[in-house]
Each structure stands twice: as C-alpha cells, then as structure tokens.
Amino acid sequence: MRTSIATVCLSGALVEKLHACAEAGFDGVEVFEPDLVAAPQSPEEIRALADRLGLTLDLYQPFRDAEGVDEAAFGDVLRRAEAKLALMRRLGTETMLVCSNVATATVDDDEVSASQLRRLGDLAAAYDIRLAYEALAWGRFVDDYRRAWRIVERADHPHVGVCLDSFHILSRGHDPAEIEKIPGDRIFFLQLADAPALTMDVLSWSRHHRLFPGEGSFDLPTFLGHVLRAGYDGPLSLEVFNDTFRRTDPARTARQALRSLRWLEDRAARDLGATTTATLGRLPDAPAPRGVDFVEVRAEDTTPVETILEQLGFDFRGRHRSKNVRLWTQGAARIVCHERPAAGARPVVAAVGFNVADPEGAALRAGRLMAPPVHRQTYAGDQDLRAFAAPDGTEVFLSGGGAWEEEFEHGVRPDPDPAITHVDHVNLVQPWQFFDEAVLFYGSVLSLEPQPALDVAGPSGLVRSQVMRSADGAVRLPLNLLPAEQHGHAQHVALACRDIVGLARAARERGLRPLRIPGNYYDDLAARLDVDDELLATLRSLDLLYDRDSTGEYLHLYTQTVGGVFFEVVERRGGYDGYGAGDAPVRLSSQAAHVSSRCGTCA
Amino acid sequence: MRTSIATVCLSGALVEKLHACAEAGFDGVEVFEPDLVAAPQSPEEIRALADRLGLTLDLYQPFRDAEGVDEAAFGDVLRRAEAKLALMRRLGTETMLVCSNVATATVDDDEVSASQLRRLGDLAAAYDIRLAYEALAWGRFVDDYRRAWRIVERADHPHVGVCLDSFHILSRGHDPAEIEKIPGDRIFFLQLADAPALTMDVLSWSRHHRLFPGEGSFDLPTFLGHVLRAGYDGPLSLEVFNDTFRRTDPARTARQALRSLRWLEDRAARDLGATTTATLGRLPDAPAPRGVDFVEVRAEDTTPVETILEQLGFDFRGRHRSKNVRLWTQGAARIVCHERPAAGARPVVAAVGFNVADPEGAALRAGRLMAPPVHRQTYAGDQDLRAFAAPDGTEVFLSGGGAWEEEFEHGVRPDPDPAITHVDHVNLVQPWQFFDEAVLFYGSVLSLEPQPALDVAGPSGLVRSQVMRSADGAVRLPLNLLPAEQHGHAQHVALACRDIVGLARAARERGLRPLRIPGNYYDDLAARLDVDDELLATLRSLDLLYDRDSTGEYLHLYTQTVGGVFFEVVERRGGYDGYGAGDAPVRLSSQAAHVSSRCGTCA
Incomplete structure (x- = not known):
C-alpha cells in the first residue's frame, strides 16, 4: 500500500523533512500546518520540491474547532476554512483533516455538527478538496470514532468522510472492530501510531509519547486488519508525536518510520490472509532465532x-x-x-x-x-x-x-x-x-x-x-x-x-x-x-x-x-x-x- | 524546626549522600532501605558516620505490605518486621515508616489492620521503636490519610502513629484541613514533597515527578500550617522521587533541598502568625523586585x-x-x-x-x-x-x-x-x-x-x-x-x-x-x-x-x-x-x- 508520514514526526525544517521522507522511501507526506507556517518557502515551492522528490502531499492538517458551534462562530469557521482551502490548492493537497472540536464547541448535537460539516463540504467541493473528520480522544463532545462516523453519515456529503487514527481509538479502549461497519470509501484517511502502555491524560500521552508501530503496546496489526476489511485503500500514514523523534536526526527517524510500516504491513498481511483485496507488502518469513x-x-x-x-x-x-x-x-x-x-x-x-x-x-x-x-x-x-x-x-x-x-x-x-x-x-x-x-x-x-x-x-x-x-x-x-x-x-x-x-x-x-x-x-x-x-x-x-x-x-x-x-x-x-x-x-x-x-x- | 531528607532524593552511594546532606546543613536523614542494602558499609559504620557528621537517622523506610493480610501471611510480616527492627537498633533509628498495603492486602477491614498494627506495635515496643503508618495514594484498601488515622486510633498503641506525606494527600485532592483533628503527638513523622500539576496515575507521578517545595504546584505552606496547628513538632522531612535529582550532583541537590525547606518554613510562618507554638525559621522580608x-x-x-x-x-x-x-x-x-x-x-x-x-x-x-x-x-x-x-x-x-x-x-x-x-x-x-x-x-x-x-x-x-x-x-x-x-x-x-x-x-x-x-x-x-x-x-x-x-x-x-x-x-x-x-x-x-x-x- 502507499506509505505516508506526517511531517510533525520529524525534527528540522519542512524542506529537510521532505528530503528525509523521500530518501527513506515514503510515497507521500501529511503537511503539518505549523511546519508550513514556519517554512520560508512558499506553498508553490513546497509543492514543486515534493514533485521533484516524488512525494505526494496527501493530507493538510489539522483544521481545528470546525463544528458544534453556534451560527455566529460558524461564520468565522467558514472564513478560516476558505483561507486554508485556497492554500491547499496552492499546495496541491486534496484532503484536509478536520478534528472534532476541542476549544470552541458549545452545541452537543449530531445534527448541528453534521449540518456544519455539510456546509464545509459544500465549500470544500468548490475547491475539489475532501474533508476527513476525526474524533480526537479529547474532543469536547465528539471523542469516539463511532460518533464521528454517525455525524459524517448524517452529513451525507461526498466531500466529507472520516479520518481514523489508531491512537485516538486505542488509547480510549474503543473497540476497533466496529470500523468494519464503515464503508471503505467513506474512510478518507488512516493515521497510524503506536504508544507505550501509560496511565495518564490522553492529551499528554498523545503529544509526547506516541511511537511508531511495533515500538509500543497497541495491537496495530489487528487494528489495520479492521480498516482494510472495511475496504480502505488509501495510504498508510504515520502520525507520531514523540519528544525524542522531535529532537533527533530526521533522515534516521524517517527510515525507522518506514521500517515500522513494512513490519506492520507484513504482520497484517499474515493475519488477514485472503480476507482483503488490499495489496499489502510482505516480508520474507523469518522465525525468531534459535x-x-x-x-x-x-x-x-x-x-x-x-x-x-x-x-x-x-x-x-x-x-x-x-x-x-x-x-x-x-x-x-x-x-x-x-x-x-x-x-x-x-x-x-x-x-x-x-x-x-x-x-x-x-x-x-x-x-x-x-x-x-x-x-x-x-x-x-x-x-x-x-x-x-x-x-x-x-x-x-x-x-x-x-x-x-x-x-x-x-x-x-x-x-x-x-x-x-x-x-x-x-x-x-x-x-x-x-x-x-x-x-x-x-x-x-x-x-x-x-x-x-x-x-x-x-x-x-x-x-x-x-x-x-x-x-x-x-x-x-x-x-x-x-x-x-x-x-x-x-x-x-x-x-x-x-x-x-x-x-x-x-x-x-x-x-x-x-x-x-x-x-x-x-x-x-x-x-x-x-x-x-x-x-x-x-x-x-x-x-x-x-x-x-x-x-x-x-x-x-x-x-x-x-x-x-x-x-x-x-x-x-x-x-x-x-x-x-x-x-x-x-x-x-x-x-x-x-x-x-x-x-x-x-x- | 529540625530538617531532614530521605536519602532517595539524591544520587550516588549512601555515604556520598550522607556527606551531601551534612554539608548542606540538614539535621537528619531518612534512611531509604535500598540505599542501605546497596551500601558496602555495615549499619554500625553508617551510624558512626552519621554521628560524626552530626546527622540523626530519623526514619527507616519503607516497610511494605504490613497489614490487611490473613493470619498466615501476617506471620511472615512479623518475621520480616523483627529482622528490620533488629537492623534499626544497629542503625540507632527510632522510627520506621509502615506503608499501607499495596501488594498483599486481602482484608479490607479497619479492625484487622488496626489489630495487626497493634501486634506490630508490641513487637516494635520491645525494640523501643515507633511505627509511623502512612496511607499511600495507591494503597490497595487504605489510600487516604483519614482512614490511616482511624486505623491508628483504633490500634491504640503508644508505638503506633501516623506518617503524613504531602504528596499522598494532595495528589489525591484530599482535604488537608482534617489533619488538625489528629493529635500532634500521634503524628510520628512528616514527609514533604511538591509536584507539578500532571494528570497521570499517581504511582508514576510520585515515582518520577516529585519536586522540592516551591518547585511545583502544591500549596505546601497551607498544608504545613495544618500539620503544625495539629501540634506536630518532629522534623520537616523531604521525600522527593525525581528522575532528574537521581541523576545529578547530590551535594548540589541537597543544598537545593534545604533551600526549599527554608522557603517553606518562612512562608508557613507568615501564614500562621501566632497560631502555633512551632519554632519556624524566618527569612528577612524581601518583596519581589520593582x-x-x-x-x-x-x-x-x-x-x-x-x-x-x-x-x-x-x-x-x-x-x-x-x-x-x-x-x-x-x-x-x-x-x-x-x-x-x-x-x-x-x-x-x-x-x-x-x-x-x-x-x-x-x-x-x-x-x-x-x-x-x-x-x-x-x-x-x-x-x-x-x-x-x-x-x-x-x-x-x-x-x-x-x-x-x-x-x-x-x-x-x-x-x-x-x-x-x-x-x-x-x-x-x-x-x-x-x-x-x-x-x-x-x-x-x-x-x-x-x-x-x-x-x-x-x-x-x-x-x-x-x-x-x-x-x-x-x-x-x-x-x-x-x-x-x-x-x-x-x-x-x-x-x-x-x-x-x-x-x-x-x-x-x-x-x-x-x-x-x-x-x-x-x-x-x-x-x-x-x-x-x-x-x-x-x-x-x-x-x-x-x-x-x-x-x-x-x-x-x-x-x-x-x-x-x-x-x-x-x-x-x-x-x-x-x-x-x-x-x-x-x-x-x-x-x-x-x-x-x-x-x-x-x-
């Protein structure tokens, strides 16, 4: 499957990160907005560099606090969204991550969130951009992927789907099996992260301690199996906030990251057998040493x-x-x-x-x-x-x-x-x-x-x-x-x-x-x-x-x-x-x- | 008041820690058992060194999993306790910290815990040693100082009192005002630690992130005020488990630790005014710079x-x-x-x-x-x-x-x-x-x-x-x-x-x-x-x-x-x-x- 990685996983400047991802062998990246904001290069330059390096810009993220607000506040959301959608056209990025509202939500109502996502979907459609709505584990009202999917289903807009992030789902102990109830073409994006078994607030756990698959304690092969059985065929993308990786050589971290995906694809492929049509990379068999x-x-x-x-x-x-x-x-x-x-x-x-x-x-x-x-x-x-x-x-x-x-x-x-x-x-x-x-x-x-x-x-x-x-x-x-x-x-x-x-x-x-x-x-x-x-x-x-x-x-x-x-x-x-x-x-x-x-x- | 510090606060070997505490100006130390176990010096040598350095050995700690167990298990507790009491005679230490049971407790009953503490008190009396019972924030059944005090009250033994630890009380959000209901002479020991505001399991928070008073977010002057108004007049002792202090120069950490107590005494003295007879050290007035x-x-x-x-x-x-x-x-x-x-x-x-x-x-x-x-x-x-x-x-x-x-x-x-x-x-x-x-x-x-x-x-x-x-x-x-x-x-x-x-x-x-x-x-x-x-x-x-x-x-x-x-x-x-x-x-x-x-x- 195609491999991708969020630029926030790596240290350094955006250009350095793109080089590191390309050298490691990734197919694409998620553009983490603060990395772009801090870059001296224009969006057009970033796009051209990615093109030359053979990288696609798979996701622009995150767009925060979009729904669950009153009408007055939603006007400002639309204004913000339009600026970011225009920016994404300059980057050539076709999917934007929309996180469930943390800071400004005042309305705990699926219908309100669905209707606001629908209107954002109309706006995004004009830019030919898709919105991938994600339930953050610490969302104010929406903190469960199943509710995010209910809202997306209700929004019923071809430009609005869900983004699934293994951390947000597994950190809360939510059963990932229900992912299989979501039609694969409504899963617009998949973010993968492992984590050590810690008992702390999910926000700090997420922001400091995420790991690449195979480094922590989450059962990611099973998680990925559910996503693939749902019919998802987009990129496997890593989003790992980690205090160490933020400080160390990005070229090295990028290789480590791709290794984690190769391991994960192989594990998932062995578990899944013929139950999915996804073309997972396989590794040669090698049992543990004797x-x-x-x-x-x-x-x-x-x-x-x-x-x-x-x-x-x-x-x-x-x-x-x-x-x-x-x-x-x-x-x-x-x-x-x-x-x-x-x-x-x-x-x-x-x-x-x-x-x-x-x-x-x-x-x-x-x-x-x-x-x-x-x-x-x-x-x-x-x-x-x-x-x-x-x-x-x-x-x-x-x-x-x-x-x-x-x-x-x-x-x-x-x-x-x-x-x-x-x-x-x-x-x-x-x-x-x-x-x-x-x-x-x-x-x-x-x-x-x-x-x-x-x-x-x-x-x-x-x-x-x-x-x-x-x-x-x-x-x-x-x-x-x-x-x-x-x-x-x-x-x-x-x-x-x-x-x-x-x-x-x-x-x-x-x-x-x-x-x-x-x-x-x-x-x-x-x-x-x-x-x-x-x-x-x-x-x-x-x-x-x-x-x-x-x-x-x-x-x-x-x-x-x-x-x-x-x-x-x-x-x-x-x-x-x-x-x-x-x-x-x-x-x-x-x-x-x-x-x-x-x-x-x-x- | 007398100042003391647990040896676990500092890096290095036990002898090095004793020198650091004495040089900083502490009056005494709590002997953290693993420090003694790992020391090549005999208990008599440690005692003699402490004497020469002018340090008292104020507390031996911790004695774990002592009460709330069935009778068969309690036999082993008595055997363990006797060995440690004999060791304490060699050290010349008169108070032992007894933590509420974490690992082996099977009986959730104040009367059972009280009776077992009473029998331990009888044993301790024979060695002229006092037992200071402390509710750990993560105790299996006893995790609140108020319950620890009820059990001690019920044990009704002159050699059994409570140990109060600011971390265990404030980390759980328990109201420290009720400390004033405990007679001062039943508070056998006081341990002080600050901590940053973190949302995580209390055990990890306690083991890695404690700080010296004035470095974190606990209101320790108020806490100390309650303890002093109760009539406590034993040492002010620091017990700070901290990943950084475990790794850095012990002489420097010891000075930092004593500074924190001087600051705390002064703050508490200002709050208390004449409402206690404790002789708190005061600092010269110095408002913040202009x-x-x-x-x-x-x-x-x-x-x-x-x-x-x-x-x-x-x-x-x-x-x-x-x-x-x-x-x-x-x-x-x-x-x-x-x-x-x-x-x-x-x-x-x-x-x-x-x-x-x-x-x-x-x-x-x-x-x-x-x-x-x-x-x-x-x-x-x-x-x-x-x-x-x-x-x-x-x-x-x-x-x-x-x-x-x-x-x-x-x-x-x-x-x-x-x-x-x-x-x-x-x-x-x-x-x-x-x-x-x-x-x-x-x-x-x-x-x-x-x-x-x-x-x-x-x-x-x-x-x-x-x-x-x-x-x-x-x-x-x-x-x-x-x-x-x-x-x-x-x-x-x-x-x-x-x-x-x-x-x-x-x-x-x-x-x-x-x-x-x-x-x-x-x-x-x-x-x-x-x-x-x-x-x-x-x-x-x-x-x-x-x-x-x-x-x-x-x-x-x-x-x-x-x-x-x-x-x-x-x-x-x-x-x-x-x-x-x-x-x-x-x-x-x-x-x-x-x-x-x-x-x-x-x-």
Whole structure:
C-alpha cells in the first residue's frame, strides 16, 4: 500500500523533512500546518520540491474547532476554512483533516455538527478538496470514532468522510472492530501510531509519547486488519508525536518510520490472509532465532576479557585461520575475541551472532526492513555470514549454527561436560535516542517480542529496561536506556549454567574476583525472602545474588567490568523466567563503587 | 524546626549522600532501605558516620505490605518486621515508616489492620521503636490519610502513629484541613514533597515527578500550617522521587533541598502568625523586585551587541570610570556591555540586576537561602551591589535603582522621549539539570511566582517554558529548558516599547536586520485571527509577529542572534499579559534557518 508520514514526526525544517521522507522511501507526506507556517518557502515551492522528490502531499492538517458551534462562530469557521482551502490548492493537497472540536464547541448535537460539516463540504467541493473528520480522544463532545462516523453519515456529503487514527481509538479502549461497519470509501484517511502502555491524560500521552508501530503496546496489526476489511485503500500514514523523534536526526527517524510500516504491513498481511483485496507488502518469513550463536568482543587488546573467560572455565578453541580472532567456548556459549588495531583500548560487545533456521531468508528480511548491511572481510573458504548494523552500531550476524567454528585452529577440544551451557541473555545498553528504534529493529528484523518495560534504580539514576525475547526464551536481549548525559556504559553477556555454586567455587580457584556484593544485601535477603541459613552463607561467601518468585529461583553472579564488557553467570531453577531485576540496584551500586575506587583491572 | 531528607532524593552511594546532606546543613536523614542494602558499609559504620557528621537517622523506610493480610501471611510480616527492627537498633533509628498495603492486602477491614498494627506495635515496643503508618495514594484498601488515622486510633498503641506525606494527600485532592483533628503527638513523622500539576496515575507521578517545595504546584505552606496547628513538632522531612535529582550532583541537590525547606518554613510562618507554638525559621522580608535594573552582556568583544543596541535607538551613556564596561540606556532599559579578556568570543547574558526596595534585606534573604555570593571588583566610590549566582551561573544583582549610572563617564544624555521604556522580560534558557532549581531560586530568593508551564515546539524539539514573575508583572523571567544533548543556546532580553511600528521603521533606517519571518506566517495570521489587510501588510513588511487574545494584542520583533544573545522588542496593547507563545515555533524555526545558513554576523 502507499506509505505516508506526517511531517510533525520529524525534527528540522519542512524542506529537510521532505528530503528525509523521500530518501527513506515514503510515497507521500501529511503537511503539518505549523511546519508550513514556519517554512520560508512558499506553498508553490513546497509543492514543486515534493514533485521533484516524488512525494505526494496527501493530507493538510489539522483544521481545528470546525463544528458544534453556534451560527455566529460558524461564520468565522467558514472564513478560516476558505483561507486554508485556497492554500491547499496552492499546495496541491486534496484532503484536509478536520478534528472534532476541542476549544470552541458549545452545541452537543449530531445534527448541528453534521449540518456544519455539510456546509464545509459544500465549500470544500468548490475547491475539489475532501474533508476527513476525526474524533480526537479529547474532543469536547465528539471523542469516539463511532460518533464521528454517525455525524459524517448524517452529513451525507461526498466531500466529507472520516479520518481514523489508531491512537485516538486505542488509547480510549474503543473497540476497533466496529470500523468494519464503515464503508471503505467513506474512510478518507488512516493515521497510524503506536504508544507505550501509560496511565495518564490522553492529551499528554498523545503529544509526547506516541511511537511508531511495533515500538509500543497497541495491537496495530489487528487494528489495520479492521480498516482494510472495511475496504480502505488509501495510504498508510504515520502520525507520531514523540519528544525524542522531535529532537533527533530526521533522515534516521524517517527510515525507522518506514521500517515500522513494512513490519506492520507484513504482520497484517499474515493475519488477514485472503480476507482483503488490499495489496499489502510482505516480508520474507523469518522465525525468531534459535539461540545466540556467538558474541564478539572487540578491542586492541582483548586479553583482560580472555582472562575472565578462562577463569569461568571457557576453553580456548583456537585462532582464526585468516583473521586476528580467537574463539573461546563452553557448551553452546561462544565468545569471539577480535583484536583490531583501531578498535580502542576498551573492550566492547561489537557483535552478536544469532542462530537462525534460514540465514538467507533472514538476511533478505533484514534488507527489506532497511537494516544497514555491515561489510565483512571474508576469505576463501570462510563461511559467509550476513551481518547488519543495529541502531547503536552493534553488528548483528545471522548464521545457521556453529559451522564457522572449523575456521579456528590450534585450540583445545571442547569440554564434553561444561558447567556453562549457553548464552542466557545479552544486555545491550542503548543511547537514549536509539532506544525505541532498537525495540523496533530487534522486533522486526529478528522477530523478537517486546516485554513490558520497567525502571530500575541505580546510583546515577533510573534505568529504563525492556527485554526483547523469542517466544521460547532461547534468545533474550534486555535493552537498557542510557540518558543523554551519561557515557562509558558497559554491555553484558549472561551465561547460563547448571550449578552456579560449583562454578563460582571453581572460578575463584582459577583466580576470578567477582563483583563484590555488600553484606547488607544478604541481611535483607534473609528478611525479605526467608532464605535458609545454609544457602545464605553460601551465597554470601561467593558473592552470589538470589531472587525467587512463585515459579522458581534465580542465582547469579557478576564479573568485574573490563572496559565496556562484563559477564553474568546465571542459574535458573524451576520455571523462573526473569532477570533478577530486584538485584539490579545492588549490582549498579557495586559497579559504581568499584569504578570510583579506580580498580586497576578496569579500563 | 529540625530538617531532614530521605536519602532517595539524591544520587550516588549512601555515604556520598550522607556527606551531601551534612554539608548542606540538614539535621537528619531518612534512611531509604535500598540505599542501605546497596551500601558496602555495615549499619554500625553508617551510624558512626552519621554521628560524626552530626546527622540523626530519623526514619527507616519503607516497610511494605504490613497489614490487611490473613493470619498466615501476617506471620511472615512479623518475621520480616523483627529482622528490620533488629537492623534499626544497629542503625540507632527510632522510627520506621509502615506503608499501607499495596501488594498483599486481602482484608479490607479497619479492625484487622488496626489489630495487626497493634501486634506490630508490641513487637516494635520491645525494640523501643515507633511505627509511623502512612496511607499511600495507591494503597490497595487504605489510600487516604483519614482512614490511616482511624486505623491508628483504633490500634491504640503508644508505638503506633501516623506518617503524613504531602504528596499522598494532595495528589489525591484530599482535604488537608482534617489533619488538625489528629493529635500532634500521634503524628510520628512528616514527609514533604511538591509536584507539578500532571494528570497521570499517581504511582508514576510520585515515582518520577516529585519536586522540592516551591518547585511545583502544591500549596505546601497551607498544608504545613495544618500539620503544625495539629501540634506536630518532629522534623520537616523531604521525600522527593525525581528522575532528574537521581541523576545529578547530590551535594548540589541537597543544598537545593534545604533551600526549599527554608522557603517553606518562612512562608508557613507568615501564614500562621501566632497560631502555633512551632519554632519556624524566618527569612528577612524581601518583596519581589520593582523591575529589571540592568542586563549585563559579557564577551571579549561586545561590539556586535552594541551595534544592535544603537540600531534599536539606545543611547551610549559612557564608559565606567574604573572597569571595562559601557552603558547603553533607553528609558528605564539599561544594557551594560562588559568586555573581559577571558569571557569568550560569544556574547552572553552574564548578569541581571534587579531593582529591589531594600537591597540589604534582599541580600540577607539570599544568603539565608544559601544563594552563592558572587565576588565583584569594587573600587573606591563605586556603589557596592550585592550579587549571587543563579543555578546556571547567571549573576543576580540586587540594587536599589540606577544610582550606579553616575559611575559612567563621557556618554550622551538620555533621550527624554525614548521609544523603548523598560525591560519587559528576560528569557533565560536553563540546562535541564538546573531547571527546577531555577524555579525555586527565583521563587525564593526574588519572591517571584511560578506561572503554569507549557511546551512550545521548535525544529530541534519541544521546549518546556515556565515564567517566573512578580505579581504586578514588573519583573518577568521566562525559563526555558535546554535538553541534555543541546548546546549553544541563546538568552534573550525583551524590551517594552510604546510604538513598535515606528521603532521597527526607525531601526531599519539605522541598519537593523530583524529576524526574517516567513510569508506563510502572515497568510496563516490572516486566516487564524482575521487581521485586517493594512495591519497585515505593515506586520509583513517589518517582520513583526502578532498575537491577540480577549484582553489585548501583542506585537513583537526579534533581532538576529549574536553569539548567545538576541533582543526582542514588544508592544503590549490593552491587557495582553502573555508572551506570544504561539509565535515561538516560527521564531525558533527562523532562528534555526538563520544559523544553518551560517550568517556572517553570528558567532
């Protein structure tokens, strides 16, 4: 279907926004009036630029406070409307958004609103313009799309239809199924926005927190299904008011926006099957990965990381036959240490490899979702893994499993009975401006599902955390938000093991110094969870953390941080499915204390 | 009265927080349990440190989910409580906060809650500890302080009283007057927090957006009055969960916090007069300033600013007899241009002088509010103006009027019929971490009143704006919030005039190039406000902006930006009392366009 986006979604000046939308690949835009008002270019110049860029100007918006007023006030509405309709002729825009009245409505009567829309329709007809009437969630009298449709039906004018906006409908909890009762050709426009689950006034929620589809908690594939089954065949247009997107690179936001529509079209197409004639774009199939294939740590010198791996019982599996890369494994956990001259002194998680059933299909899907490909040096005989850059630059590899292990030489054979079995999760701290984009990226490219977000308290502030995971839990990526003023964060790799107590003891004997956990933590644990004395003494002596819920237990320990990386070892007992979020404040405080005591092992 | 603060108000580790509270001058702290749990120090070490710093540990908090449970669950509550009471003995803390049950309550019955509190009271008595029971605004069954008091009354135990928290009471709109029905000795603790007027779930509002008294919209002087009239004589303690304060310098936040209490004590003392025996701290009287006395622009070279002043019709009034400062005036508007070698190439608003009735009293008040004094070079015969640093470093001068003008020599005589009459307002952009502190600073030190905040949209994001003003409007300081990732902002000085059309024409003849306003703005103005053709043509030809409301009209123009400064000229007609906020997006866009076209006159 045709794709469009409201200029208010992006930062910058109108001309910059148009370029960003065209470069991303949108078919059209909604002209947000304040963007035009603030632009130094004339409407004719904007129209000519859009033409040259191949963009249609699909909607002019918003026209406010149009109906539900007394006759005296309506005279002024007609005067305002005529000026805007004349302006729209100059722009070449054929549809105007008319919002339900917020500020000036005095008459709560469908017949009055319908008759006023009809008269506006007559005026619009003279300009060959259509009016798309929308119920704002905070409209004075009309705040429900079903009432807006009743009014439009009553207005009974060929130039008056409805505009549907997913936010206004879903934020109020209105049932979108009734959209199917509206004839498709009476739906003049469709605006799509996602949003996080928040409990606040809808106006603030709408103005500050909207997200692109796939980034929030609305069920937009189902919503879109209703609209398409109604017979709508106009553009899919995004209208997202978001404090972050208003401040960040518009070219990047526009690509993110189009990715969200491609994801949404595909999801809706899968749900709808043959029940609509709409021509929805489809993506190649790509089920969620079967697991984390490897994690790559990169630095000029990765020795400090390799020391920790050895202490944790990893086996050195050799050096790559053509690259300066060393492989360490334990069970299915593989850590690749890549020394590169300009990589910086600080080891970082530079790449994560995912084990996917069909690497070729997954790469095709990533490409269709505009994931930027990463160039890799590949040598004769090396397996050619496809890689893409996540929003924060982390390289995401798509592999079919560990066949590439054979490219490593001169290592030991793997331990047949390893303590660590696999990578449990990879925690990726995201700079603030990439957080929502990362949710969409991992959700769409890797088909991971976003879990509810939460805040954890650390000594430098609250950390927003949201886990992306596969349905079976084989892949788990907690994403943490890094505020704009903070730097020097570390990513971490959590390794699953069967016997963390035995592993912690063995690792200590091999010289591991885990992150020190304060004694007060164990006193609190005893009070809070009534942990028995023997277990408590073990936890305390080994700096293990502990959580328990109704399904099971979670024991975990942290290594010290090396540059931008640290490791966690976790043992899940029973059905425990969380991440010990309650322990995060203690972990963050201990790490901060460790950094401020300027330990020599830290970069 | 004694002052206290919850450690959760501050960032950092517990030890760092204790130092910050002691340095600011607090008498005590509330120990927030997660801070202790994450601390590497033992409770005995924390107690000893607090002793050495002269801090009492006034409250241990929170103890959750204590009452309203079935008997089986209550056994675990007693076990948990005993562990925490024992811990409190180690800390030497005599009062524990018991919150109304949120998570585990199953019994909605005052008698059950009272009886369980009574049994907890028996246990606490054995440790000589008092329990302060608080109704959380989101308690499962108990969410109103009046019900908490009924339960405490029914528990009828000397070790069980109530804790009152202004947020939990005022956020729910509960009438605080009934606090006076509670005997003062049954109010075991008082927690104070302000908050902005937001419409959202109280839990999120409480956890992220609390503010220190004087920074938000709650009427805390009245609230405190009720508590004191009830006979409460314990500490005034702050409990402020705030995303910004969690991330910023704890020493600074602690000073800000104590300032808020000094302001609040003074306000309450003025309201209460002799109706309470509480010994409230008082501040010296200092009514709001009578006007802006001068604005100082500072740079290595202030010539570009002086050029604009001359174009606006300012008179050069001479050079200071001992400093490298030049004075320009028009009417009562005085701009001091201060050239200083290390001031940087970029002119900035370095200081604002305020005309106060009693400079000595105002300076005493500022000192009591811990405003940092600014050192000034003063020479024999110069007027000795007292100055203090605002949170962002802007110097605030307190003067009794323009007698210091006489220190300037070799200038012209002032125009007896000036076009510009005075400084209308000074717009000060605040780095994000100083915004709330600035509201408190200007509110308490200068006795300005905060007006409701609003967001205006610019091409780089939304700008939060809040005006601080004197009741008579003679002093107006709009504060705009600058996000963490943005730099290079400009402050601006708005100059009031009687005839902006005449002034704009004259200024153009003197070479002024105002900020260019796009033609689309005028088309929109015609549609929106039905401005008549003649006025519209005038506005358009002179790049004037225009706003109108039911009380009057506002015409204004902007100069181009020089480094970190620009000027606005405003003409208020009728009773118009705003700032043309609707024009801000156009102004911000035009400024951004101007910067990106890299005009040669910009630094």
